Amino acid sequence: MPEPPIFPRRGRLRRLAAAVLVLCAVAGYVAVQYVYGGKPPARCRVVSAHDDGAAYEFTAEQARNAATVAAVGTSRGMPERAVTIALATALQESGLRNIRHGDRDSLGLFQQRPTQGWGDERQIMDPAYSAARFYEHLAEVPGYSRLPLTVAAQRVQRSGYPQAYAKHEPDAVLLAAALTGRAPAAFSCEGRPGADPGGPARVRAALARDFGHGVRTGGRGRTVTVPVPATAAADGRAPRRGWELAHWAVAQASALRVERVSYGGREWVAAESGTWRRVRGGGAAGPGGTSGEVRIVTGQ
Template identity: 45%
Template sequence: MRKGPAVLLVVVLVIVAGIGVVVWQAVNKPKPGCIVSGDREITLSIEQAEYAATIAAVGYSEGLPEHAVTVALATALQESGLRNLQGGDRDSAGLFQQRPSQGWGTHAQVTDPVYAATAFYRVLREQPDWQDISVTEAAQVVQRSAFPEAYAQWEPQARSIAMALTGQSQAALRCQDVPLRVPGDDVATVAARELGTAKLSGPQPQQRGWAIASWLVAHSARFGLDTVTYDGRTWTSDSGKWTSTGTPDGQLSLHRATSAQ
């Protein structure tokens, strides 16, 4: 009995099967990104999550309520898709498409996310009834858009993101398959500018602790963070999930990767 052709056929089938597995793994491998849990899951790119976290952090550091952060996020979602655009309609630029010719600042300033968010909140707070009007109305009094109703479509997403990033929703933001930068930016320096504090470890009040922990996860690629732990729960860049790892204790900690992933 000639076994040569049969053996060859088996080898070919094994090779084809192996290629199929590799292709399936490549197609089904999770893409880098972040997910916000809430009434429904919201998917953000790493870039969008970073900018959303910065917008929320600036508002939170200024003592503004979740409503203000929701207004800012809904505006940025509509105006730029949570991207720091270098241009736009006429001289508009940045997350909020602010116009230097309208007194918002220089092009360099409005494309600085911290400056842009600070400027947005400043104008919002100048409105006497901003806390009592809808997200759409509040966004419009700041932006003076030609499409004032456009912000309404983003309110549900913006509110869920705001609740996650201000710590009202616990462990509600997670990022997966994060391309860590090693060495990353100095986390304490950036935290001091955005969050108003460089204290990123030790005991934290619950809402503030979750706000900082979520900010760290959202910026994990930028800072090269592979682990963030708060109140007995840990997020890792490997799993992309929050898991229970201890007794709730209000303690915050982080770990920076030593090599890129």
């Protein structure tokens, strides 16, 4: 006796799969409406310093974590190549999201495991701590800056899929150039504040968390200023340190309710779609002088 046809069953499975996809889409839409008041989450963008059209777009959460990873690296004296390796690794391991799940007991941006001596759960879920631990291990890899990115990352991570890091290298290169200050005004975010309160005190605390307690700040009221050394780049651009701090502030804007960031004759304004614009009276090192400062204006 011939077996009964299976096509009706396949048809039911297809209809069921389609229904599930529709439900997921509806759930996602409802979540956006509830969490963001009808607006999608804020987006960020980094562009190439060259005229090659390269760009990378990502969320405010990813931008915040990327800026922390870069700041921790430079504060430890690590070169831009190390920051590129760290960012590519975090893109592969977690998508630059601070997640509480993974393979076995893996956690956080770099999927570090408490049982393998990376720290306890609370520590690993701190992006600044987990980034510092990554750089600590990377610094022990002989000649890591000259190795292919996949090799350097694998020496630290010991992943089951070491070649997977390679696909993130172009985006990590763009991010590292902007977040280490080599590419001025290359990093921007939509100025859409999150639900958490901001204010100057939180900006100062976040600066100390990511750059270390040695970073000096000033300012009054809603403004935080960070002095920048007068040493200018050879081509007359603002110092890398200044742009590193300025891009960091933009990346943290949604979480810290930053409304305005200015440095090197340019200004980022949250209310103007989060773009950089040129301002009058701004020289290479900042407005009106041989030394400059990054100015961060908060909403509270």
